[in-house]
Amino acid sequence: MGILKKILIKKTYVDTLFLQARKIVCHHCNKPFTYIATKKGKATQTSLRFVAPDDGDLEDHMNKHGLRWAKKKKLGEALCPHCKRYQSWMVMKSRLSLLPRCWATMFVFAMIIVSFTIDDRTLTSTLGLAILLGLTTVLAMVLVALLGIRSGVHNERDNRSKDDERLAKLIQECQVSKADPVEVWYFHHMGMELTEADASVSLGFLDLTPGACPA
Numbered sequence: 146m147g148i149l150k151k152i153l154i155k156k157t158y159v160d161t162l163f164l165q166a167r168k169i170v171c172h173h174c175n176k177p178f179t180y181i182a183t184k185k186g187k188a189t190q191t192s193l194r195f196v197a198p199d200d201g202d203l204e205d206h207m208n209k210h211g212l213r214w215a216k217k218k219k220l221g222e223a224l225c226p227h228c229k230r231y232q233s234w235m236v237m238k239s240r241l242s243l244l245p246r247c248w249a250t251m252f253v254f255a256m257i258i259v260s261f262t263i264d265d266r267t268l269t270s271t272l273g274l275a276i277l278l279g280l281t282t283v284l285a286m287v288l289v290a291l292l293g294i295r296s297g298v299h300n301e302r303d304n305r306s307k308d309d310e311r312l313a314k315l316i317q318e319c320q321v322s323k324a325d326p327v328e329v330w331y332f333h334h335m336g337m338e339l340t341e342a343d344a345s346v347s348l349g350f351l352d353l354t355p356g357a358c359p360a
């Protein structure tokens with residue numbers, strides 16, 4: 146039965162980009178804003194090998210994936226359009242995501258520095274190991290601070306976020322043209338393209354995280 150199933154049933158994988166607009170209240174200036182969060186995922190479609198796949202199944206699967214993602218807290222990053230700052234959790238997330246790679250890179254540099262500055266006997270002792278790990282961590286933290294998103298006020302404009310007034314304008318425009326506001330925002334206002342995904346799915350303003358702001 147297993148072999149027959151393998152012969153008859155075909156699985157198709159579709160790289161999907163999920164788009165979602167999330168409304169939050171900035172914890173710096175206490176004003177609300179909405180930003181676009183994206184997430185890459187794979188949607189699978191199961192079909193009979195000799196029968197054309199049913200697009201409805203794929204859509205269902207994509208939607209199921211999207212719903213799971215809509216429940217995840219603290220996704221995406223964008224500047225608050227009012228005070229031009231990132232939320233602290235966005236800064237922290239960016240730094241944590243960079244830490245493993247930065248640590249691995251700086252371990253090599255720390256090894257070189259330590260091997261030139263410490264004598265061989267100390268180098269092979271517990272103290273030598275502690276110095277190596279400590280130096281690696283300090284260097285990694287510096288690199289993370291340089292490469293990650295910076296806290297504090299930024300001067301640049303960030304198209305990933307909109308205040309309520311701009312958002313209302315976008316929604317109004319899209320009601321006239323019957324377009325999806327999140328797709329218009331991402332592909333037209335931000336000028337993004339689908340490069341690493343075969344399809345995009347807009348979750349609109351669906352934010353199922355606990356305590357989410359009503360859109």
Ligand SMILES: [Zn+2]
Nearest residue numbers: 171174225228
């Ligand atoms: Zn703010």
